[in-house]
Amino acid sequence: MSRTTSKKRLLGWLADAALILYFIFALFPIAWMVILSLKPTNELFSTYFSFSPTLDGYRTVLGDSEGIPFVRFFVNSLVVSLGAVALSLLVGLPAAYASARWRFKGSENLMFTLLSFRFAPELTVIIPLFVLYQKLGLFDTYVGMIWVLQLVTLPLIVWIMRSYFADLTPELEQAALLDGYSRKQAFFKVAIPLVKPGIAAVSLLAFIFAWNNFVFPLILTSNEAQTVTVGALSFLGGDRPKYNLTAAAALVSVVPPLLLALTIQRYLVRGLSFGAVKS
Amino acid sequence: MDMHAHDRRRFLALTAAAAATPLLAACGAGFGGDDDKSDGSAADDVTGSFDWKREKGTTVKALLNKHPYTDALIADLKSFTEKTGIKVEYDVFPEDNYFDKLTVDLSSGRASYDVFMLGAYMVWQYGPPGWLEDLGPWMRNSSATGADWDQADFFPNLLQADQWSLKAGAPLGQGGQYALPWGWETNVVAYNTDVFKKLGLKPAETFDELRDIARTIKQKAPGAGFDGMYGIAVRGSRSWATIHPGFMTMYARNGLKDFTVEGGKLTPAMNTPKAVAFTEDWAGMVKQGGPPSWTSYTWYQCSSDLGAKKAGMLFDADTAAYFQAVEGASPASGKIAFHPGPKGPDGSLATNMWIWSLGMNAKSKKKSASWLFLQWATGKEHLLKSAITHNHIDPVRKSIADDAAYKNKMNNLPGFIETFEAVVDQTKIQFTPQAQFFDATTSWASALQEIYGGQGAGSVLDGLAGDLADKVG
Numbered sequence: 078m079s080r081t082t083s084k085k086r087l088l089g090w091l092a093d094a095a096l097i098l099y100f101i102f103a104l105f106p107i108a109w110m111v112i113l114s115l116k117p118t119n120e121l122f123s124t125y126f127s128f129s130p131t132l133d134g135y136r137t138v139l140g141d142s143e144g145i146p147f148v149r150f151f152v153n154s155l156v157v158s159l160g161a162v163a164l165s166l167l168v169g170l171p172a173a174y175a176s177a178r179w180r181f182k183g184s185e186n187l188m189f190t191l192l193s194f195r196f197a198p199e200l201t202v203i204i205p206l207f208v209l210y211q212k213l214g215l216f217d218t219y220v221g222m223i224w225v226l227q228l229v230t231l232p233l234i235v236w237i238m239r240s241y242f243a244d245l246t247p248e249l250e251q252a253a254l255l256d257g258y259s260r261k262q263a264f265f266k267v268a269i270p271l272v273k274p275g276i277a278a279v280s281l282l283a284f285i286f287a288w289n290n291f292v293f294p295l296i297l298t299s300n301e302a303q304t305v306t307v308g309a310l311s312f313l314g315g316d317r318p319k320y321n322l323t324a325a326a327a328l329v330s331v332v333p334p335l336l337l338a339l340t341i342q343r344y345l346v347r348g349l350s351f352g353a354v355k356s
Numbered sequence: 357m358d359m360h361a362h363d364r365r366r367f368l369a370l371t372a373a374a375a376a377t378p379l380l381a382a383c384g385a386g387f388g389g390d391d392d393k394s395d396g397s398a399a400d401d402v403t404g405s406f407d408w409k410r411e412k413g414t415t416v417k418a419l420l421n422k423h424p425y426t427d428a429l430i431a432d433l434k435s436f437t438e439k440t441g442i443k444v445e446y447d448v449f450p451e452d453n454y455f456d457k458l459t460v461d462l463s464s465g466r467a468s469y470d471v472f473m474l475g476a477y478m479v480w481q482y483g484p485p486g487w488l489e490d491l492g493p494w495m496r497n498s499s500a501t502g503a504d505w506d507q508a509d510f511f512p513n514l515l516q517a518d519q520w521s522l523k524a525g526a527p528l529g530q531g532g533q534y535a536l537p538w539g540w541e542t543n544v545v546a547y548n549t550d551v552f553k554k555l556g557l558k559p560a561e562t563f564d565e566l567r568d569i570a571r572t573i574k575q576k577a578p579g580a581g582f583d584g585m586y587g588i589a590v591r592g593s594r595s596w597a598t599i600h601p602g603f604m605t606m607y608a609r610n611g612l613k614d615f616t617v618e619g620g621k622l623t624p625a626m627n628t629p630k631a632v633a634f635t636e637d638w639a640g641m642v643k644q645g646g647p648p649s650w651t652s653y654t655w656y657q658c659s660s661d662l663g664a665k666k667a668g669m670l671f672d673a674d675t676a677a678y679f680q681a682v683e684g685a686s687p688a689s690g691k692i693a694f695h696p697g698p699k700g701p702d703g704s705l706a707t708n709m710w711i712w713s714l715g716m717n718a719k720s721k722k723k724s725a726s727w728l729f730l731q732w733a734t735g736k737e738h739l740l741k742s743a744i745t746h747n748h749i750d751p752v753r754k755s756i757a758d759d760a761a762y763k764n765k766m767n768n769l770p771g772f773i774e775t776f777e778a779v780v781d782q783t784k785i786q787f788t789p790q791a792q793f794f795d796a797t798t799s800w801a802s803a804l805q806e807i808y809g810g811q812g813a814g815s816v817l818d819g820l821a822g823d824l825a826d827k828v829g
Binding site: 120144207307310311 | 685
């Protein structure tokens with residue numbers, strides 16, 4: 078065996094070892110949460126890894142025995158996050174397409190205004206929103222939450238999809254127009270299928286952002302439309318911190334984004350690298 | 357409990373509220389301008405003989421914090437509805453964000469909640485803008501208040517804690533009654549009886565003894581079969597909540613003040629030579645007998661460490677120890693005892709407290725029904741039931757503290773009743789009331805961390821006093 082080959086192999090092992098170490102480091106918080114969620118309350122603060130594992134934490138979280146309707150909060154999160162993404166796609170895809178294909182007076186200003194919704198801290202607008210929502214009857218409703226989450230999801234979808242549409246060569250749609258398609262047909266039958274990976278990727282991102290949002294559901298909902306991000310904190314309690322229940326609630330909350338990511342994984346990888354090489 | 361890391365968010369929310377006011381006025385959103393009489397009190401409208409059914413058919417909306425006291429209240433709401441015909445709808449929010457929710461709600465000027473939980477310190481923040489209903493006229497109106505509510509039965513220092521003239525520096529116990537005491541916590545020492553027995557220790561009667569014991573436990577307990585045990589758990593995070601339990605209690609027992617008030621002007625007093633010496637000693641106690649990562653310690657860590665047998669003592673709310681001490685709650689259950697803690701040089705047991713109180717939204721359109729709810733929730737019948745069948749402990753009423761069934765229940769915890777009785781008369785809000793309370797005490801906690809980190813106590817506290825003089829004075 079040549080010296081070069083041995084050196085390469087050694088470097089390969091070192092790289093693998095470094096990667097394993099990094100994985101341990103990166104995944105440790107997740108592992109810690111899993112351990113915590115399996116601990117009984119009275120063994121919660123032992124620093125040793127010997128404890129009697131139990132699923133009681135999950136039973137409590139999912140069984141409403143602490144008086145916290147976590148399952149309802151979970152369903153609420155699903156409804157408002159999916160609803161917000163669906164509405165943003167419905168409105169955002171045509172907007173992204175239009176902004177990628179046509180320039181008109183003030184179009185860039187309009188796009189930056191949209192982007193600025195993401196920059197503005199939520200707390201600066203929360204009081205006026207709260208008052209308006211109370212007046213309009215949108216407080217603590219699904220519609221209200223889906224609407225307000227447009228501040229989170231819509232700019233993301235428009236801006237990311239704009240770059241996808243911009244990367245599509247206009248000749249494809251022009252060819253479709255020459256073949257007798259209307260502009261709408263060209264959009265739905267030519268442009269949209271070509272950016273599907275992008276739609277998958279951006280939908281997932283938007284869903285995660287909507288799912289994780291904390292301030293809007295904290296202020297703009299009560300019991301009816303409250304989401305998991307706010308509800309999970311209730312398990313900390315006012316008597317003793319029940320970290321096992323909070324960990325179980327957090328892990329249950331991770332399931333939908335995780336499942337979604339796994340389901341659309343093949344689109345995701347393509348989507349994220351789409352447009353990396355231009356013709 | 358009372359310990360919320362909400363300061364930054366609260367500040368931002370209030371800033372947002374201030375910024376939003378003209379905008380909303382301009383767009384006709386009616387910000388804060390909905391309703392209500394500008395003169396007199398709605399209590400004056402209630403006439404005739406007292407009647408629990410006066411507001412039958414009304415619905416009252418309550419904002420509650422997730423807490424054992426709340427659980428007890430919710431469990432008994434049916435009794436209230438049966439008694440009055442009033443329905444109570446409620447929202448419960450987690451403790452860490454409860455006050456964010458309440459602050460936004462009140463600052464919006466809406467009457468989305470008629471009644472809510474708050475602490476006595478919050479009166480200093482919510483009272484001056486006019487968000488809280490003065491309950492005094494309701495209490496004084498015999499048509500609105502039943503004779504069995506018995507105001508004289510409350511511990512007077514608790515009622516006084518929620519009473520204020522809204523003037524910075526003015527003492528509590530004068531002016532409007534902006535909330536009613538409902539459940540409270542006194543700050544005392546709880547300790548692990550096993551380690552005390554093993555090391556031959558007795559609860560400290562002086563601050564010097566407390567520091568010695570904390571140091572001794574940290575040095576000797578691990579070798580005596582108490583793995584990783586340190587001496588004393590006290591809070592240390594950069595939050596107002598670090599100052600108010602053990603630290604403020606011991607500070608007050610040493611005869612020290614946060615501010616001196618002259619002619620309505622507040623002068624910071626945390627940098628007097630005595631205060632500097634005390635603060636140095638406190639930081640030294642934490643270094644020598646406290647937890648290793650003290651600067652991140654909130655009540656969660658402190659109480660959990662006592663329960664997990666990691667802390668030999670806890671100088672904090674008695675309820676923080678109580679919930680670890682009850683049977684089956686933690687590894688230290690059955691091995692936790694209570695003691696009033698060290699006396700001051702003159703024998704003082706002055707103690708700071710937290711009161712979960714109930715208040716009424718000044719914008720509520722259902723004040724009469726809300727008052728009936730507050731009256732019932734702070735009444736003898738409900739509170740006694742909650743104290744005995746639930747964990748609504750540290751009663752705000754003398755009759756419950758003296759009740760045989762209650763005492764019998766609490767006697768299972770060594771020293772609890774004796775400690776409560778030793779400090780109850782000297783327990784009060786030891787801070788000077790002023791609207792910048794949360795910012796001032798957060799800065800104080802930050803100064804404490806700097807001193808713990810090795811900086812000179814004198815210069816750090818001089819700096820703190822200088823900053824606060826501009827803000828508060």
